[in-house]
Amino acid sequence: MLEFKNISFKYDEDPDFIIKNLSFKVNKGEFISIVGPSGCGKSTIFRLICKLEKPFEGDIFLEGRNINTLKGGYIGYMPQNDLLIPWRTILQNSSLPLEIKGGDIKKARHEAEKMLQDFGLEKYKDKFPKDLSGGMRQRVSFTRTLLTGSKVLLLDEPFSALDAITRLSMQEWLLDKWSKLNKTILFITHDVEEALFLSTRIFVTDGSPIRKFKEIKMNLGYPRKRDMIDTPDILKVKSKLIEELKKGAKF
Known part of the structure; x- marks a missing residue:
């Protein structure tokens, strides 16, 4: 459904790359969460998909077509703030x-x-x-x-500003809608439990610049219940994710 092929990106005024030779694929109907430290370039990936930024090199494909050949409306983008008028x-x-x-x-x-x-x-x-x-x-x-x-939806930390109870409710609501809509979702989050609960796969950034994702496949079926992420196997995955995020954090 979506493919990054050797994408590199940096801002003109910055000598350092944010993304370097990044390649990955997303299959139709997946729910992919992207997790990583603040400022590592996760939102830049979305901006590249939306053509709000242009790659320094490499290509992005949607259903086999280079996005440079596509007109507006090919992607659905939901930012952190609702931006309702x-x-x-x-x-x-x-x-x-x-x-x-x-x-x-x-x-x-x-x-x-x-x-x-x-x-x-x-x-x-x-x-x-x-x-x-x-x-x-x-x-x-x-x-x-x-x-x-759009068949592909980009959700950039859409629940980050919500209180804890509302956030849990919105996660369950989103999963219910996704299960019925036949959409492919890429979801940026800093919340490890949120990623575990929602995702078919989790992409963990490998540092700065982002060169590749460490991929974690969630072997959990749908529909999901909260207690499914409290099993010993998933708790091990949670610990691993937290350690990866701590490695990349800047203090």
């Missing part, structure tokens, strides 16, 4: 990707309303972002990301 209602915020594509606004709002209904958000459609809790705003942001129509 405060003066637009929840329905108007949700329908924004469809409106940007240049379609009929009435039809776009009808499609967005249907998805809000599917996600149990229909009673909030005429409210404004300020009227919703953090968790509800993130659900709306995810709905808007889905309405791009």
Whole structure:
């Protein structure tokens, strides 16, 4: 579904590379979590996929096609902040990707309303972002990301600003939606337990610059329950992940 092929990247004003000769593949329908220390370049990977940054060298392919040949809307990107527009209602915020594509606004709002209904958000459609809790705003942001129509979704620490209980609830909600939507997800997180609970595979950065990922395959089926990550085998994986993150941390 997605392939990085010998990607290197650095900013023009910086002599050091953030990413160097990075290659990896993501299969259709996977849920991949990317974990690593702050500032190591995880979000840059997403920016490269979205063409917000241009590789110094190498190519990125989506379903076998170089992304440089693709027009807008080929990827769904959900950043850390929900970025809902405060003066637009929840329905108007949700329908924004469809409106940007240049379609009929009435039809776009009808499609967005249907998805809000599917996600149990229909009673909030005429409210404004300020009227919703953090968790509800993130659900709306995810709905808007889905309405791009993209097969691959990039979620950059979408739950990092939420309180602990809301975060757990949102993780379960996201898994439920992913299981029904036939989407491929790349998910950046600093939370080891979050990565263990959500992922089919976990990519751990190997330092700076990022040259490769240390890959951990999660041999857990779906649907998942919380106690599944408390088994001895998964607790060993958790310890290994924490040690890897400590190695790469800068103090």
